[in-house]
Amino acid sequence: MTYEEIWRRLTAVNEQGEAKAIARMLLEEKFDMSLADILCGGVEQLPAADVEWLEQAVSRLEHQEPIQYVLGWAWFCCHRFGVHTGVLIPRPETEWLVDRAVAIAKAAGGRQLRILDIGTGSGCIAISIKKALPEAYVEAWDISDDALAIAAANAKELEADVRLCRRDALSAEAGAERWDIIVSNPPYICDSERVDMDANVLDHEPSTALFVPDADPLLFYRAITRYALAALNEDGHLLFECNTRYAEATAAMTKSEGMGSADVADDCFGLPRFVDAVR
Structure with missing residues (x-):
């Protein structure tokens, strides 16, 4: 050959x-x-x-299997994360969430922060935050046992002390825990958008981590926002990656639910993809 x-x-x-x-x-x-x-x-x-x-x-x-699954790894924030078909492949644009969380933490003047990643998948966001902010307490949730196993293996390999929990973003209720930053890259692709997607994504990446009903594209964002309103400390941040079609709508929803402010930020391709909402 x-x-x-x-x-x-x-x-x-x-x-x-x-x-x-x-x-x-x-x-x-x-x-x-x-x-x-x-x-x-x-x-x-x-x-x-x-x-x-x-x-x-x-x-x-x-x-048409993605090369990251063939290799068994993908790079994210300069770290190599193990991946296979149980988790989404980390995308470079998602690094914005890590960069923003780190910037918020540094602006807090070195105070030890509590940070939560909802829907962690491979663990790439939570682990990268922990590597950049070793003094922070970082917790990560997912509903998938496969994803949590992969995230645990990545945390061990990268020597990142991240607490992993099996919890459902759609039914999360605030208890005694309080957070300074909640970050999430939840499912946001509408079912009708499948026709425009490549086979290497549709046939291999987990659909439960990708798709939401056309009738309710903000399904996960609304549930997470309601949890965040109860669980964030005052002036805490809620960071979302969004469908670029609905970034403005997501920001507006967070404010209508009770967030004090919400800004939309572009990704590395100049598309509106992120929301930074403050309680």
């Missing part, structure tokens, strides 16, 4: 430029090859066991 053979096989399901990029990423990430190594025949020098793995990996990619 050669590099050219790999990317040509991938053109069956990708444009040529993307096929080449995926092939390079596979070889660079898995075998630590430089571009020079790849172009100078590094693939042909792999031992038999690696060639066997590579053949299976290319076959999975031909079936």
Whole structure:
């Protein structure tokens, strides 16, 4: 097998430029090859066991499985997180939530904060916050046992002391706990948007972490906002990643429910994707 053979096989399901990029990423990430190594025949020098793995990996990619699942990891906030089909693949735009939480914490002047991540998935948000703010207490919730197991493995691997809990965002009731920051990237893609999505997402990433009914696109945001109103400390922040179609509506909803203010922020692609609401 050669590099050219790999990317040509991938053109069956990708444009040529993307096929080449995926092939390079596979070889660079898995075998630590430089571009020079790849172009100078590094693939042909792999031992038999690696060639066997590579053949299976290319076959999975031909079936449009995301490369992060094929590799078994994805990068987020400069940390490598284990991922497989039980959790969403971390996206670079989501790093805004971590950056904003860290900025809020630093503006608090070093006070030890209590931070909650609702719908943690792989744990990428909660763990990245803990790595940046080791003095903070960080807790993360998910309803999926698979997700919690993956998040626990990532927390152990990255040596992040994050408390993981099985709790449902739609039925969360505030108890004695109080938070300074609540962050969430909940399901927000409407069922009707499925037709515009790529097969590698639809066929492989968990639908329960992606979709909400068309009739109630703010389903999770409303439930989490109501919990936050009861559980946030005064001047506490509620940080959301949103469907870009509904970012303004999400901000308006948080204010109508009782938040004191809510600002919309753009993602790295210039699209309105985040809400920062303050109690």
